[in-house]
Amino acid sequence: MAQTAAHADTQQHPIKLYLVVWGWLFILSTCSYLVDYFNLEGTLRYSLILLFMMLKAGLIVAVFMHLAWERLALSYTILVPVGAVLVFVGIMAYEADYTFLTRLEFFAPGP
Known part of the structure; x- marks a missing residue:
């Protein structure tokens, strides 16, 4: 009985949120791949790769590690x-x- 009450108090996030974040991670990973595919070079290449990497890390930390709700x-x-x-x-x-x-x-x- 106490275990059921403990589960009722926890917050459940909608599955749609996780699917949207997964979609954005897929899009950002595709963009990272396209940087290599189009043979971008120099500062533009490294800036784009770092930008996509930071955006993906931010999404993962915010949603999957629940930092957005802390x-x-x-x-x-x-x-x-x-x-x-x-x-x-x-x-x-x-x-x-x-x-x-x-x-x-x-x-x-x-x-």
């Missing part, structure tokens, strides 16, 4: 460190370019 504090606990890491990676990439160009200029053979 408290805001828990969402911030998970998302803020990931955002901070991405910001720091961007800063390091910028700094790496600056360091590389500075070394090229400093160590360039003289006239």
Whole structure:
């Protein structure tokens, strides 16, 4: 009897939600494949692949890991460190370019 009451209190998400998310994951995976199929190169290629990857990861975390229905504090606990890491990676990439160009200029053979 107690087990039945516990199941009645839980929230059930409609199956349509999971099917829609599965459809979007299929569409995003197809787009990732098309980036390779059309032989896109350079920054556009990597930007699109990363964009599709982040969108798929966001859908999976939000729906299948139920983060969309959690408290805001828990969402911030998970998302803020990931955002901070991405910001720091961007800063390091910028700094790496600056360091590389500075070394090229400093160590360039003289006239």
